[in-house]
Every structure is written in structure tokens, then in C-alpha cells.
Amino acid sequence: MKIKNLFLALFFVGALASCKKDETLSTNVTSKSKAELSSDSLTSFSPDSKGIRSNKLAVTVPVDPVSGLINFYRLFSPFEQKHFFATGQEANILLAQLTTAGGPAPMNNWLLEGTACRLQQSPTGSFNAPLYRYYRNTGDHYYSNSPNPPLYYVFEGIAGYMSLTPVSGSTPLHSYFKRRGDFDRLYTKDFNELGNGNSTWQYEGIIGYVL
Structure with a gap:
């Protein structure tokens, strides 16, 4: 026992x-x-509502209109190999988005290439033509001066207002789409960038006159 x-x-x-x-x-x-964990790991990166990690220290752009004008920003993703054009807070959301497509370390998915142009926030004088934005579920965002959405596209909204005819101080906004490789669209005031197009880019013409 x-x-x-x-x-x-x-x-x-x-x-x-x-x-x-x-x-x-x-x-x-x-x-x-x-x-x-590095000292800034807990403050620099956080998941958004879709679980995508975002960089709180990313480059940010002004979102408020100045004298009634808004910036139409041009972004590019080296991982997705496409451009994106946006105004206001949407541009900042994309600039803060992180990806691990380039390796284990998170990197910014979108880079700021600059301001494509400026648009009137509301109809003003000759700048009374809406710049419409349409979307297709392939991921394509299409900007046009037409109120009629192309086949398979849905209306997303109006980015801003431009003129359909040349006015003092305005510049043509040229439209292109990529016909080889990964699909992409490009909008630029600089005609010399792609000119009348080439074997990769198809020129669509002038969609409006902007500032």
C-alpha cells in the first residue's frame, strides 16, 4: 500500500x-x-476589408479639389502589368495596397506615375462633358465620353468633366489600348508617348480636352 x-x-x-x-x-x-517583429511592423501594415494588406507609410496624393479641379492620377502595377486611372481617395487606397507577387516580402502593388490630367469636379463653362467610367468583369476599367456603355460593360460613375472641343488652355486626352500581351489601357496628354500607336498599342483617338 x-x-x-x-x-x-x-x-x-x-x-x-x-x-x-x-x-x-x-x-x-x-x-x-x-x-x-520590427518596430514598425504593427503600425505600417494592416489588412483592409477584403483582407489585402496595406502599407500605411505609402505615398499619398491630394484628394481635395483645388479651384474646382481634381487630379486624374496615373498608376501602374509592375506585377499585374497594367495601368489604373483614378481620382481622389481611390488612388490612395491603391497606392497603399501590398502584394507578395514579387517574392515573400510585401511590396507596393501600385506605383504612382504622375497626374494624367486635371478635370473639372462639376460642369463649368465649356468643361461640361462627363468622363464616364465603365467596368467589365475581366478587370478592365474603361473611360469614355459616351453615355452608352460598351457591350459587357457596366456604368461605374463620372470621374469628372472635360470639354469636347478645344478651348484655351486645354490639351487633348488621348486613348490607347494594348492589343498584344496582357490587356491594358492608357490615357495621356502626351501624344508623343505613343503617337498613332504601334504593334503593341492601338490608338483610339481623342476622348476630350482637359487641363
Whole structure:
């Protein structure tokens, strides 16, 4: 009977020691994991509503209109190999988006290439023609001066207002689409950038006159 009691006592002591060891190990692992995170890891990156990580230290662009004018920003993704044109806060959301497509380390998915043009925020004088935005579920965003959406596209909204005829201080906004490789669209005031198009880019013409 004494031997049996001694055996049970030794068993409980061993179990208690094992639990204490597991608790210590768990605490050490947790502390080590926290220590390995860089000081800005918890503040620079966070998931958005769709679970996409975003960079809180990313480049940001002005979103408020100045004298009634809004910037039409030109972005490019080296990973998706396409451009995106946006105004206001949408541009900042994309500029903060991170991707691991280029490797294990998160990198900015979209880069700011500049301001494509400026648009009137509301109809003003000759600048009363809407720049419509349409979307197709292939991921294509299409800007046009036509109120009629192309086949398979849905209306998304109006980016801003431009003139359909040349006016003082305005510049033509040229439209292109990529016909070889990954599909892409490009809108630019600089006709010399792609001219009348080439073997890769198809010139669509002038869609309006902007600032």
C-alpha cells in the first residue's frame, strides 16, 4: 500500500513539472515572436476589408479639389502589368495596397506615375462633358465620353468633366489600348508617348480636352 501511494505521489509531481515546463516554453515562444517583429511592423501594415494588406507609410496624393479641379492620377502595377486611372481617395487606397507577387516580402502593388490630367469636379463653362467610367468583369476599367456603355460593360460613375472641343488652355486626352500581351489601357496628354500607336498599342483617338 505504501509503495502504491509513493508511486502515485511521484506521478503527480512529474505531471505538475511537465505542465510548468510547457507553460514556460509557451511564454518563451510568444515573447520571441513579438521580439522578432520590427518596430514598425504593427503600425505600417494592416489588412483592409477584403483582407489585402496595406502599407500605411505609402505615398499619398491630394484628394481635395483645388479651384474646382481634381487630379486624374496615373498608376501602374509592375506585377499585374497594367495601368489604373483614378481620382481622389481611390488612388490612395491603391497606392497603399501590398502584394507578395514579387517574392515573400510585401511590396507596393501600385506605383504612382504622375497626374494624367486635371478635370473639372462639376460642369463649368465649356468643361461640361462627363468622363464616364465603365467596368467589365475581366478587370478592365474603361473611360469614355459616351453615355452608352460598351457591350459587357457596366456604368461605374463620372470621374469628372472635360470639354469636347478645344478651348484655351486645354490639351487633348488621348486613348490607347494594348492589343498584344496582357490587356491594358492608357490615357495621356502626351501624344508623343505613343503617337498613332504601334504593334503593341492601338490608338483610339481623342476622348476630350482637359487641363
